[in-house]
Amino acid sequence: MKLRKVIVSVTVFLAVVIVVAAAVIAHFAKPFVVDQLEKNLKVKTRVDQIRFGFPLSITLVKLELGDFASFERISVFPSLWGIFAGKIVLNKVDVIRPVITIVRSPDGSIAIPQPAQKGNGPAVVIAGFSMSDGVVTFIDKTVSDPGYALVLESVNIDISRASVFPGSQKILCAVSAKAGDVKNKSSGVLTFSGWMDFVPKD
Numbered sequence: 001m002k003l004r005k006v007i008v009s010v011t012v013f014l015a016v017v018i019v020v021a022a023a024v025i026a027h028f029a030k031p032f033v034v035d036q037l038e039k040n041l042k043v044k045t046r047v048d049q050i051r052f053g054f055p056l057s058i059t060l061v062k063l064e065l066g067d068f069a070s071f072e073r074i075s076v077f078p079s080l081w082g083i084f085a086g087k088i089v090l091n092k093v094d095v096i097r098p099v100i101t102i103v104r105s106p107d108g109s110i111a112i113p114q115p116a117q118k119g120n121g122p123a124v125v126i127a128g129f130s131m132s133d134g135v136v137t138f139i140d141k142t143v144s145d146p147g148y149a150l151v152l153e154s155v156n157i158d159i160s161r162a163s164v165f166p167g168s169q170k171i172l173c174a175v176s177a178k179a180g181d182v183k184n185k186s187s188g189v190l191t192f193s194g195w196m197d198f199v200p201k202d
Helices: 002-041 080-084
Strands: 045-053 057-065 069-078 087-104 123-126 128-140 148-161 169-181 186-198
Touching (some): 002 045, 002 057, 080 087
Parallel strands (some): 087 123, 087 128
Antiparallel strands (some): 045 057, 057 069, 069 087, 128 148, 148 169, 169 186
């Protein structure tokens, strides 16, 4: 019984230490993450909270990227094995309730924040991606002055790769959404599911 109590006490103590350490790291990580996103994407960024999970996950809560997008939550699940292979491998990226606005200017250009190029960094491999309850608005200002707006609501995406190794990039993809024409208030349902294979060129 004494040994059992000792084990329980040690387990509880370690759990408290891990929780406190994660809270401290998250507190100091927040300004760093915001600064890096603003420098790389060139947009005003806001993050309400950063959480670290066990065994290894990072979650950004209420992320805002200027007027381009806002996210209720984004969670990434990195793989430690990828580091030994010289890659950044993300086992899964979960995006919850994103609201994205894409605007096509009268000159035909589309402004979408893109990471700044900084030499040859490690390869990034995303093994799985999911989006839940998203809203994507596309505004085309080449058609008229206020712009023609097409809205995709209830966007749900689930993508998983068959393998993270080089070679054939076979993925299983499932997509569903409700499409609406804001001006005419017409709507429809878009669905797709199946395997897709992207074979690298020689």
